[in-house]
Structure formats: structure tokens, C-alpha cells
Amino acid sequence: MLSLYNLPGTTNLKLQFPSTTHLRHSTTFPKKNLTQTPSKSHITKSLLQWNRKPQLAGETPRVVVVTSGKGGVGKTTTTANIGLSLARLGFSVVAIDADVGLRNLDLLLGLENRVNYTVVEVLNGDCRLDQALVRDKRWSNFELLCISKPRSKLPIGFGGKALTWLVEALKARGDGTGGTGNGNGSGSGSNSSVCPDFILIDCPAGIDAGFITAITPANEAVLITTPDITALRDADRVTGLLECDGIRDIKMIVNRVRTDMIKGEDMMSVLDVQEMLGLPLLGVIPEDSEVIRSTNRGYPLVLNKPPTLAGLAFEQAAWRLVEQDSMQAVMVEEEPKRGFFSFFGG
Amino acid sequence: MASISTLHFRPCFPNFITTRSAKRISIHHRFRITNRISTQQFKQQCITSISNIHHQLVTSIPMPQFLLKNQNNIRSNLPIWVCVAVVVLFASLRALSISRKKERPGSVADLVRRGQLRSDRRGISRNLKYEDPFDNPLVKVNKNKSSVEMCGKVYRLAPVTLTQEEQTVHQRRRSRAYQWKRPTIFLKEGDSVPPDVDPDTIRWIPANHPFATTSTEIGEDFAHKNVRQKHGVPFRIQAEHEALQRKLEALQSEEELNKAVINPTIAKEFERPLNSNARLNDHAEKSSSNNQQKDPLSSKLDNGPNHFESASSSSSSSSSGEDENLKL
Numbered sequence: 001m002l003s004l005y006n007l008p009g010t011t012n013l014k015l016q017f018p019s020t021t022h023l024r025h026s027t028t029f030p031k032k033n034l035t036q037t038p039s040k041s042h043i044t045k046s047l048l049q050w051n052r053k054p055q056l057a058g059e060t061p062r063v064v065v066v067t068s069g070k071g072g073v074g075k076t077t078t079t080a081n082i083g084l085s086l087a088r089l090g091f092s093v094v095a096i097d098a099d100v101g102l103r104n105l106d107l108l109l110g111l112e113n114r115v116n117y118t119v120v121e122v123l124n125g126d127c128r129l130d131q132a133l134v135r136d137k138r139w140s141n142f143e144l145l146c147i148s149k150p151r152s153k154l155p156i157g158f159g160g161k162a163l164t165w166l167v168e169a170l171k172a173r174g175d176g177t178g179g180t181g182n183g184n185g186s187g188s189g190s191n192s193s194v195c196p197d198f199i200l201i202d203c204p205a206g207i208d209a210g211f212i213t214a215i216t217p218a219n220e221a222v223l224i225t226t227p228d229i230t231a232l233r234d235a236d237r238v239t240g241l242l243e244c245d246g247i248r249d250i251k252m253i254v255n256r257v258r259t260d261m262i263k264g265e266d267m268m269s270v271l272d273v274q275e276m277l278g279l280p281l282l283g284v285i286p287e288d289s290e291v292i293r294s295t296n297r298g299y300p301l302v303l304n305k306p307p308t309l310a311g312l313a314f315e316q317a318a319w320r321l322v323e324q325d326s327m328q329a330v331m332v333e334e335e336p337k338r339g340f341f342s343f344f345g346g
Numbered sequence: 347m348a349s350i351s352t353l354h355f356r357p358c359f360p361n362f363i364t365t366r367s368a369k370r371i372s373i374h375h376r377f378r379i380t381n382r383i384s385t386q387q388f389k390q391q392c393i394t395s396i397s398n399i400h401h402q403l404v405t406s407i408p409m410p411q412f413l414l415k416n417q418n419n420i421r422s423n424l425p426i427w428v429c430v431a432v433v434v435l436f437a438s439l440r441a442l443s444i445s446r447k448k449e450r451p452g453s454v455a456d457l458v459r460r461g462q463l464r465s466d467r468r469g470i471s472r473n474l475k476y477e478d479p480f481d482n483p484l485v486k487v488n489k490n491k492s493s494v495e496m497c498g499k500v501y502r503l504a505p506v507t508l509t510q511e512e513q514t515v516h517q518r519r520r521s522r523a524y525q526w527k528r529p530t531i532f533l534k535e536g537d538s539v540p541p542d543v544d545p546d547t548i549r550w551i552p553a554n555h556p557f558a559t560t561s562t563e564i565g566e567d568f569a570h571k572n573v574r575q576k577h578g579v580p581f582r583i584q585a586e587h588e589a590l591q592r593k594l595e596a597l598q599s600e601e602e603l604n605k606a607v608i609n610p611t612i613a614k615e616f617e618r619p620l621n622s623n624a625r626l627n628d629h630a631e632k633s634s635s636n637n638q639q640k641d642p643l644s645s646k647l648d649n650g651p652n653h654f655e656s657a658s659s660s661s662s663s664s665s666s667g668e669d670e671n672l673k674l
Binding site for chain 1: 457478479480482484485491494496497499501502503504505506507508512513515516517520521523524525526527528529532549551555559564566568569570572573574575576577578580581582583584585
């Protein structure tokens with residue numbers, strides 16, 4: 001689960017992302033590894049990693065689609081937790097719930113009572129875009145945008161285009177230009193709005209029209225899968241579709257991992273999953289009962305205090321996403337603690 | 347209260363009767379029994395004696411002084427006692443409402459009570475900015491980087507072995523396996539395929555699709571314009587407002603023309619205190635005739651569920667016209 005660069009036999013996967021601008025924990029590298037990394041002018045030189053802001057790599061806004069083939073693997077949970085982690089790290093985030101028929105992101109974030117307008121209303125001219133964005137009161141740099149109300153139908157003739165327009169409009173939000181209004185309205189929210197650093201798109205399950213709509217504006221993708229063969233087959237198919245569509249930067253998060261089952265060889269290990277899909281790892285999220293509780297409460301897991309194992313893993317995944325990093329080592333097995341009294345069965 | 351009444355009618359001796367009086371009663375009863383009197387008389391004697399004892403007890407127990415003293419002050423301190431009673435009542439009601447709120451099924455407090463949710467984990471976290479999750483106190487990597495302790499559990503670390511070449515091989519495999527073109531056109535089942543469209547890029551949407559539709563009310567250009575709008579009134583709201591404004595102006599101009607010709611309503615207005623019944627009848631006739639003349643739709647609207655014009659029966663026809671506009 002950690003990003004460790006100086007492990008024996010570790011291949012430096014950072015070469016595949018030329019836009020990577022950070023080298024976290026770089027001071028702990030052996031010199032031979034440092035020579036392999038692309039030489040960038042703004043390498044992190046700080047010895048002290050504590051309380052530093054992760055370096056944002058790539059061009060903003062980073063449009064990331066969170067997708068999977070199979071349903072119920074944790075796309076929405078991941079979007080909520082990574083989105084709020086990014087917001088807590090100080091980045092401006094807009095999370096778009098592109099799940100037209102079965103939207104749930106608002107529930108996970110506890111914002112279900114505040115969604116009055118959606119993208120459909122924006123397209124119809126019933127409201128402006130800034131009125132449809134729901135700003136989280138906990139972190140004002142996090143905003144939610146739902147694509148439609150559960151019972152309304154999305155005109156998919158220009159659904160993909162509509163999301164692209166939305167991204168463009170969000171991008172142009174900070175510059176103060178554009179806008180076709182007559183200027184006599186309130187214009188609330190336009191002053192405090194800036195171009196977001198991240199636009200996270202929660203993709204619906206399957207490869208239906210909703211999937212096509214969701215992936216249209218994305219530049220990179222986070223593939224969520226669980227270590228079971230049904231999810232892996234769908235994930236492989238979806239990866240193929242994403243690559244056909246021109247999205248090359250695809251990383252995966254393996255969700256609901258149980259190290260005890262992996263140890264007993266009842267579950268595929270994360271490395272097995274990676275071998276099957278051939279994708280770099282953004283994170284490994286262990287199975288945690290707190291996920292269900294946090295979902296019921298409408299309070300994402302990363303906000304729990306003390307942090308849980310899964311919450312910490314989501315935070316690490318968010319950190320890697322910011323820096324376009326990938327995992328170099330995974331936790332594969334649980335080692336029992338050997339104390340002095342272990343000999344006596346303690 | 348129940349205990350007091352029991353005390354009154356208890357046939358045996360009460361506990362607080364002094365031993366001397368009890369002895370006297372028992373002697374008295376023994377005397378009567380030995381004289382062989384009838385049972386009816388004996389019962390009567392018992393009742394009278396008990397009532398006498400009770401009377402003696404009540405009169406012998408002195409009234410507390412503070413009660414006697416405060417009896418006069420109660421009236422003067424009545425507002426204070428009322429306030430105390432109100433406070434007690436308020437506190438009890440509040441406690442009742444809180445307990446009911448806690449008992450509401452499905453609430454977080456209810457989940458905590460049932461043990462579903464741990465109350466100590468309900469803390470709202472602080473805004474921990476820039477806290478590195480890798481250099482967290484909960485994440486401890488050992489010196490040789492072979493194991494890690496996270497949240498108190500020790501895990502062995504295994505390096506990721508995926509190479510760039512392996513990734514490329516997987517990408518090639520997928521590109522061979524999945525030939526896919528992004529759909530560029532969405533058609534409903536039964537629609538004819540346009541001539542210049544690649545059939546692979548057509549997405550067929552079922553007519554009864556639960557959340558997707560191929561038909562749209564608004565044009566693509568309008569939608570694009572709406573998305574880009576940053577200030578001002580939204581397009582549709584503005585359009586509706588303008589339409590209402592135009593209709594209102596048209597109605598007002600029509601009203602002015604009516605006023606210029608004849609003005610029977612204003613003349614009738616002054617007759618209100620004299621014969622209101624006649625005026626109401628006239629107004630009803632007038633409104634019905636106006637509705638028929640103006641617009642057949644307006645009569646339907648007047649009968650709508652949210653219609654309030656019929657109840658208020660405002661006299662001027664301009665206001666009725668305004669309401670019709672609002673309903674549109």
C-alpha cells in the first residue's frame with residue numbers, strides 16, 4: 001500500500017508518465033534509482049515530508065473518470081473519499097455524478113437534501129451552472145454536480161458533448177470571461193468560484209450510454225475493481241474501451257481486499273490482479289466495515305477520526321493521484337506480531 | 347391518596363396508634379364481648395370507636411408551623427410558584443421531546459443506542475491539510491522497508507513487478523480483443539439509419555429506456571449557450587418572464603380599451619354598501635361572460651386546484667387576467 005521506491009526488484013514505473021513532476025520520498029532513493037527518473041527541474045527536495053502539500057502534476061483541470069465494468073465495486077465510494085481527500089489537501093474539486101439512473105454520490109456525501117438543480121436543468125436553461133453546483137459546507141473547495149434527477153431522462157443525443165461543455169465552462173469559471181447572460185442577475189457564487197484542480201466523474205456501471213457520456217471529457221481514468229474474476233473480466237473490457245477511446249492514463253484501485261483471505265489463498269492477491277490487467281496501481285483498499293457505516297451516515301470515510309485502514313488507503317490513493325504516482329509495493333500478507341510471550345502462546 | 351383512604355377504612359388498628367390507646371380499645375372490646383352483646387351492636391361500636399380514634403389522631407397531630415406560617419404567604423408568592431411550575435413543566439416536556447427524538451428509529455442516535463454505531467467514532471474530523479498519509483504515525487515502515495505497520499497491524503511488503511513491457515503487451519492484447527468505436531449517433535429503435543453514418547458508431551437506445559432518451563426539447567446550440575451562462579437570469583426563466591410580460595401588457599392595453607368604451611364595473615363598485623347581493627350576482631354574470639369572450643382556456647384554469655381567484659372574487663378584470671398569466 002505504500003509507495004516505496006527502493007525496494008529490491010522494483011521497476012520504476014514513473015517512466016511511463018512523462019508529465020510526473022514529483023518525486024516523493026526521493027531523498028531515500030539510492031543514486032541509481034535517481035538516475036533512472038526523468039530529470040525535472042522541480043524535484044521535491046524537502047527532507048521533511050510531514051505536512052507538505054502534494055505537488056499537483058499535469059495540467060489543470062485534471063478530468064478523471066472513476067469507472068469499472070461491474071457494479072457495486074465501489075466507484076461512488078471511491079469518488080466521494082478521494083474527492084474529499086483532495087479537498088482536504090487544499091485542491092479545488094468538482095465531483096460530477098454521471099450516474100444518470102442510479103445516482104448515489106449525493107447520499108454518500110450527505111448532500112442529498114441540497115440538490116435542487118442538475119445538469120439537465122442547466123441544459124434546459126432553468127438555472128445557471130453555478131446554481132447547480134452544490135458546495136460542501138465542510139470543505140468549501142469541494143462541489144457536487146449531479147447530472148440528472150433520478151426520475152428524469154437525460155437526452156443522450158448530446159450527453160457526451162454536454163459534459164465536455166461543462167468541463168469547458170468550469171475551466172472558464174475563474175477567468176471572468178464568457179457568459180451570455182444579460183448581467184442583471186445576482187451572479188451568486190461567481191466571485192468565489194475558481195477553475196477546479198480536479199473534476200472527478202463518477203461513471204455508471206456497465207458500458208451503456210451513461211458510460212459513453214461519462215468518459216467523453218476525461219483525460220485519465222481510475223479503474224475500480226475487486227479481486228474476483230467477475231469484476232476483473234469487466235474491468236479488462238472497460239480498460240479496452242477506454243484505450244480505444246483514447247484515454248491512455250489508466251490506473252486501478254483494487255477495492256475490498258482481505259489480506260486474511262489472500263493469506264489463505266481464498267482470494268486473488270493484488271499482484272495477481274495486476275498481472276491479469278497490466279495496469280499500474282493507484283491504491284489498494286482493504287475491506288472495512290466502517291465503509292458501510294460512513295455510507296449510512298453520509299460522512300465519507302476519510303473524515304473519520306481516528307482514521308481507519310480503508311480511510312488511510314483512500315488518502316494515500318488521493319495523494320498518488322495528485323502526483324500522478326503509482327504504487328511500488330503492496331501489502332500482501334499479514335505478519336503476526338511476535339512478542340516475548342509468543343513462545344508461550346501469548 | 348389511595349393509601350390515605352385505605353387507612354381510613356382499615357378495620358384493624360393503624361400502625362401509628364400509640365400502645366396505650368390500643369390497649370384501651372382492646373380492653374373495651376373484651377368488655378363488650380364478655381357482656382354478650384349482639385354482633386350488630388358490636389360492629390357499630392367498633393366503627394364509632396375507630397372514628398373516634400381517628401378524630402383524636404387528627405386533632406392530636408399538630409400542624410407544622412411553616413405550613414401555617416406560609417399559608418398566608420402562598421398568595422403573595424403565587425407568581426413565583428407559577429414560574430416554578432412553568433419551569434418544571436418546560437423541563438419535563440423538553441426531556442420528553444429529547445427522549446422521543448432519541449427513540450426515533452433510523453436516526454444516528456438510535457443506531458448508537460442499538461450498538462450499530464460507536465459513539466466515540468462519531469467525531470467530526472478537523473481540516474487536516476497537507477498531512478502526508480505516508481508519514482503518518484499510523485504508518486510505520488521498518489528500516490529495511492520489508493514490512494509496514496498500519497493501524498496496529500503488521501504487513502509484509504512485496505514489490506510491484508509490473509514492467510513497462512508487460513503493460514504494452516496488455517495494451518496490445520486489449521486493442522486486438524476489443525474493437526470499439528465511440529458511438530457518435532444515438533438512435534431510437536425503429537429509426538432509420540442516416541446514409542452517411544458508420545453503422546459501428548450508432549448506439550441503439552430502446553424506446554423504453556429508463557433514463558436515456560434520444561428526443562430532446564431543447565436544441566444543441568441553446569444547451570451549449572445555457573451551460574456557458576455565468577451571470578444573469580437563466581434562459582428559460584427569462585423567456586417565460588418575457589412571455590408573461592408581453593401577455594400582461596396585451597391584456598392591460600385591452601383593458602384600457604374596454605375602459606374607454608364603457609365602465610360599468612367602476613360604477614357598480616360604489617354600490618357595494620347598498621346592495622351587495624345584487625352586485626355579487628352581477629359580478630358573477632360578468633366574469634362568466636368575460637371568460638367566455640376572452641379565452642376558453644382561462645375558464646379551465648380558473649377551475650384548477652391552485653386557483654384562488656374565484657374565492658377572492660376581485661372585481662377588476664385586469665387582476666383576473668394577471669392570474670391567468672401566472673398560471674401559464
